[in-house]
Amino acid sequence: MVERICIRGGRVLDLDGEAAPHLDVLIEDGAVLELLAPEAAEGISARVIDASDCLLMPGMVNAHTHGHGSLGRGMGDRWSLDLLLNAGPWISGMRTLEHKYIAAALNAAEMILKGCTAAYDLYFEFPAPTPEGMDAVARAYRDVGVRTVIAPMLADLSLYEAIPGLMDSLPEPLKREAAKFHLNPFEETAKACERFLASWSHPLDEAKPALAPTIPLHCSDPFLERCRDLARAHGIGLHTHLAESKTQAVSALKRYGKTLTAHMDDLGLLGPNFTAAHGIWLDDDDIALMAERGCSVAHNPGSNLRLGTGVAPVRKLLDAGVCVGVGSDGTNSSDNQNMFEALRLAANVSRLCDLDVNRWVSAREALEMATLNGARMLDLPARIGELAPGARADIVFLDLNNVNLVPFNNPLNLLVYSEDASSVKSVMVNGRLVLEDRRFTSFDYAGLRKKAQEAADWLRERTEENRKTAMRLEGFVARHCLCLCRENYPVKRLVCD
Secondary structure, three states, X not given: OXXXXXXXXXXXXXXXXXXXXXXXXXXXXXXXXXEEOHHHHOOOOOEEEEOOOEEEEEOEEEEEEOHHHHXXXXXXXXXXXXXHHHOHHHHOOOOOXXXXXXXXXXXXXXXXXXXXXXXXXXXXXXXXXXXXXXXXXXHHHHHHOOEEEEEEEEOOOOHHHHOOOHHHHOOHHHHHHXXXXXXOOHHHHHHHHHHHHHOOOOOOOOEEEOEEEOOHHHOOHHHHXXXXXXXXXXXXXXXXXXOOOHHHHHHHHHHHOOOHHHHHHHOOOOOOOEEEEEOOOOOHHHHHHHHHHOOEEEEOHHHHHHOOOOOOOHHHHHHXXXXXXXXXXXXXXXXXXXXXXXXXXXXXXXXXXXXXXXXXXXXXXXXXXXXXXXXXXXXXXXXXXXXXXXXXXXXXXXXXXXXXXXXXXXXXXXXXXHOOOOOXXXXXXXXXXXXXXXXXXXXXXXXXXXXXXXXXXXXXXXXXXXHHHHHHHHHHXXXXXXXXXXXXXXXXXXXXX
């Protein structure tokens, strides 16, 4: 029997009108059937959900996160991207299958609590993705209620091999220690990807696979070409950290004699299924090329600021026709999974790039990036990212009594500039309340919290030697990358043009 639900008494966000009229939402079989004037809903046979004093908005779509990072919250202070990567074997190593599930579930739970119902997760499983590990991640997201695209992070070169001259710059004892962090040959990892893709059994509208050659510099050209071919064969997405830092931009010019974007295009990776995370150090030719190929960019302003990597040229990307979404990045690099914070930063950092206020990212544009554009990037076989007839009923209920929304002026401005996620009261995914009055309905959050703390304590003890090694390497990595970035290479932009 098809279930009908009527959400009554709420106000529905209208992006186009910058308004929030009182409307009732009629849902059938997990999809929005109609938006009705309150009097028009009288007498309709349906289970009623009371949304009095609530603003209803579409669940946000996180264009870039790392589920494994949830167990690494608060582990770094003054880390650049290079130092975060150096700490990787410490903050992300030694995970059991249970830890992989716990980390993904914790990541999903935070997103639900903060109004996000779908995400593109670049999940790290060492030394290579496994069917069991990726299945655990998918189950965790589905148990909590978050739709996801899961792309295992892939590489065949370590940080110390990827950055030109870094390994050679290390003193001999540390060089031997850094060499211990070697990765599998690319064919082994490619075969592991084939196994996990062949075993995928989850409904694609809830959990869909993709591939993430994590940073192009960390992947040999044959490996990148292998990822390209696998993605084409399986009809799935490619997601990579492209032009995230000046270290990457300079290293690409030294290694390839051209930008990372141009090199990726030479290898045939750029296309409509390609998402570039960060995209800070892009020049005008890169942007034009990405637009021509139909690529997308996941803008992560929180981690860009946290790691000091720069400010992405979002206005140029939008003007060129590139689809730009908003991501939280991993909790171990941006501290949280708060998409309200991410979209506020997405709007505000654009003000550093131009004196012309008309070129700043507007509240509407920020919300579109965090909903419709993110949905386009995930490319799930389900219409999400909007609250409209025909879309899946992925809906966030915001408490209008919360001080963030008082007085209730322009709703778009309030959501982007005032909301901090504390107004989130309930969350519906596919017509089912997964969070009701800030209580999860489908899993035991208290039990998850306990398991997450136990996992963190266990991992802290087991990764102590990796931590000590990372600390011994940290100063050398920082100095080498700083010197590399100060060399006279023609990187065309610093922060904003």
